[in-house]
Amino acid sequence: xxxxxxxxxxxxxxxxxxxxxxxxxxxxxxxxxxxxxxxxxxxxxxxxxxxxxxxxxxxxxxxxxxxxxxxxxxxxxxxxxxxxxxxxxxxxxxxxxxxxxxxxxxxxxxxxxxxxxxxxxxxxxxxxxxxxxxxxxxxxxxxxxxxxxxxxxxxxxxxxxxxxxxxxxxxxxxxxxxxxxxxxxxxxxxxxxxxxxxxxxxxxxxxxxxxxxxxxxxxxxxxxxxxxxxxxxxxxxxxxxxxxxxxxxxxxxxxxxxxxxxxxxxxxxxxxxxxxxxxxxxxxxxxxxxxxxxxxxxxxxxxxxxxxxxxxxxxxxxxxxxxxxxxxxxxxxxxxxxxxxxxxxxxxxxxxx
Amino acid sequence: xxxxxxxxxxxxxxxxxxxxxxxxxxxxxxxxxxxxxxxxxxxxxxxxxxxxxxxxxxxxxxxxxxxxxxxxxxxxxxxxxxxxxxxxxxxxxxxxxxxxxxxxxxxxxxxxxxxxx
Numbered sequence: 478x479x480x481x482x483x484x485x486x487x488x489x490x491x492x493x494x495x496x497x498x499x500x501x502x503x504x505x506x507x508x509x510x511x512x513x514x515x516x517x518x519x520x521x522x523x524x525x526x527x528x529x530x531x532x533x534x535x536x537x538x539x540x541x542x543x544x545x546x547x548x549x550x551x552x553x554x555x556x557x558x559x560x561x562x563x564x565x566x567x568x569x570x571x572x573x574x575x576x577x578x579x580x581x582x583x584x585x586x587x588x589x590x591x592x593x594x595x596x597x598x599x600x601x602x603x604x605x606x607x608x609x610x611x612x613x614x615x616x617x618x619x620x621x622x623x624x625x626x627x628x629x630x631x632x633x634x635x636x637x638x639x640x641x642x643x644x645x646x647x648x649x650x651x652x653x654x655x656x657x658x659x660x661x662x663x664x665x666x667x668x669x670x671x672x673x674x675x676x677x678x679x680x681x682x683x684x685x686x687x688x689x690x691x692x693x694x695x696x697x698x699x700x701x702x703x704x705x706x707x708x709x710x711x712x713x714x715x716x717x718x719x720x721x722x723x724x725x726x727x728x729x730x731x732x733x734x735x736x737x738x739x740x741x742x743x744x745x746x747x748x749x750x751x752x753x754x755x756x757x758x759x760x761x762x763x764x765x766x767x768x769x770x771x772x773x774x775x776x777x778x779x780x781x782x783x784x785x786x787x788x789x790x791x792x793x794x795x796x797x798x799x800x801x802x803x804x805x806x807x808x809x810x811x812x813x814x815x816x817x818x819x820x821x822x823x824x825x826x827x828x829x830x
Numbered sequence: 831x832x833x834x835x836x837x838x839x840x841x842x843x844x845x846x847x848x849x850x851x852x853x854x855x856x857x858x859x860x861x862x863x864x865x866x867x868x869x870x871x872x873x874x875x876x877x878x879x880x881x882x883x884x885x886x887x888x889x890x891x892x893x894x895x896x897x898x899x900x901x902x903x904x905x906x907x908x909x910x911x912x913x914x915x916x917x918x919x920x921x922x923x924x925x926x927x928x929x930x931x932x933x934x935x936x937x938x939x940x941x942x943x944x945x946x947x
Contacts, residue, residue, distance in 0.1 A: 506835075506839045509836070509839055509840075509843075510839055510840075510842065510843035510846065513840060513843050514843055514846075514847055517847070560851070560854055560855050560858060560859070561855075561858050561859055561860075562855075562859055563859045563860050563861060563862070564852075564855055564856070564859055564861075565867055565868070566868055567868050567869075567870065568868035568869065568870075569870065569880075579848060580844075580845065580848050583844050583847065583848050584841060584844040584845065586844075587840060587843060587844035587847070588837070588840055588841060588844060591836070591837075591840035591843075601836050601839075601840060602833050602836045602837050602840060603833060604833050604837075608907075609907060612903075627882070629870070629881075630870060630880060630881050630882060631870040631871060631872070631877070631881055632870075632872065632877075632881050633871070633872070634881075635881045635885070639885060639886070639889045640889075642889065642893070643888075643889045643892045643893070646892070646893060646896040646900075647892060647896060649896075649900070650896065650899050650900065650903065653900075653903045654903065657903065657906060657907060657910050660907065660910040660911060661910045661913050664911060664912075664913065664914050665911065666907070666911055718871065718873070723871055724870065724871060727855055727859060728851050728852065728854075728855040729852075731851070732848060732851070803946060804945075804946030807892065807944065807946060808944070808946075811892075811895070811935075811939075811944045812939070812944060815899070815935070816932070816935070819928055819931070819932065822906070822910075822928075823921075823924075823925060823928065826913055826921050826924070827921070829913065829914065830913075830914075830917065830918060830921060
């Protein structure tokens with residue numbers, strides 16, 4: 478299988494051949510930043526297109542079909558358009574926090590994005606406490622959303638931010654606990670190590686029933702954390718206009734939009750990494766020929782294929798279920814998912830021992 | 831390359847992206863002023879008073895409950911990593927810990943803290 482470490486080490490040697498060590502490091506850092514930015518932007522455009530197209534098919538429409546073949550350039554056109562929109566200065570906002578909110582939301586999203594193992598040898602940040610890092614950084618987004626709602630000095634944004642805060646912090650618990658079930662199984666928090674352990678068999682199969690329960694809980698909790706689907710109370714458009722980002726205009730609104738779509742992908746990617754084997758191909762012990770055929774498919778395709786399968790599940794849920802009420806939402810988390818995920822960890826521990 | 835340095839690179843990338851997009855928007859976007867444009871958006875009705883006021887306490891209750899269980903997650907993760915070495919004894923200790931927490935959740939449930947009023 479193709480290893481991206483070959484490419485990165487070739488670039489490293491190429492740069493070292495005519496630059497000093499310090500400058501090499503600097504150029505590599507800039508390259509890493511550019512690659513992350515490009516991947517982030519391209520994925521955002523792709524996800525917005527996919528969402529609109531899938532939504533259209535669920536509703537028996539055609540969806541975007543004018544800009545480019547099958548409308549594939551629609552989201553590019555939308556991005557150019559949103560950059561050209563006026564940034565309105567709202568009078569009574571808290572100017573510093575109003576600006577800081579979008580920085581926080583994007584920082585939370587990109588920092589999580591940078592830690593994902595995309596393919597063999599293609600991972601930027603690889604802490605030995607990777608799972609911890611993912612949970613910690615992604616929870617920064619809550620702060621951004623609360624600040625956005627509070628600093629706008631608008632009743633809609635305030636209600637939206639409060640709902641979002643209650644929802645995000647609640648669902649973060651069961652997301653963390655369901656990932657912990659996998660940490661119990663693997664005995665490591667390093668993402669690359671977790672992926673490597675799934676070479677023979679993905680954790681969702683290796684962990685039997687507890688892993689499957691954890692996977693389902695993670696998908697539900699992760700879906701709720703992205704403020705989408707049946708859990709879109711914070712921006713319930715029929716009652717709160719747009720929730721916490723009502724007062725943002727132009728590209729400022731675009732950041733929240735971008736972060737929302739990327740968070741959907743990040744949740745899918747974390748589910749892929751932890752449960753579905755990351756970039757590892759599907760291996761069935763004993764089926765040698767089958768395993769070798771699967772090895773021919775590049776790891777990038779495995780990763781993105783599995784991640785987009787999870788994204789499709791999220792879209793399916795979003796366009797199929799009506800919005801929950803806030804008491805139903807909190808009941809689901811505190812009275813159903815929380816107890817189940819606590820018991821699930823003990824079950825997993827018993828299974829491993 | 832150490833992970834902390836890479837984390838800084840990613841962080842700077844994020845900040846750079848926001849700043850760059852804002853600068854592009856500032857350069858390209860039109861501006862026009864209008865006395866009503868800066869008002870808070872409330873579907874056309876003039877807004878009354880400030881929004882920075884006392885808020886429903888129900889959200890706060892959930893935030894406090896969250897604090898308890900989030901700290902619990904922090905304590906449980908180290909156990910999860912070393913679970914295989916600690917064996918049955920470790921599992922027993924954690925079982926006790928989780929039972930105490932579950933009692934706390936049951937208490938909050940019975941007191942009606944989980945009920946949305």
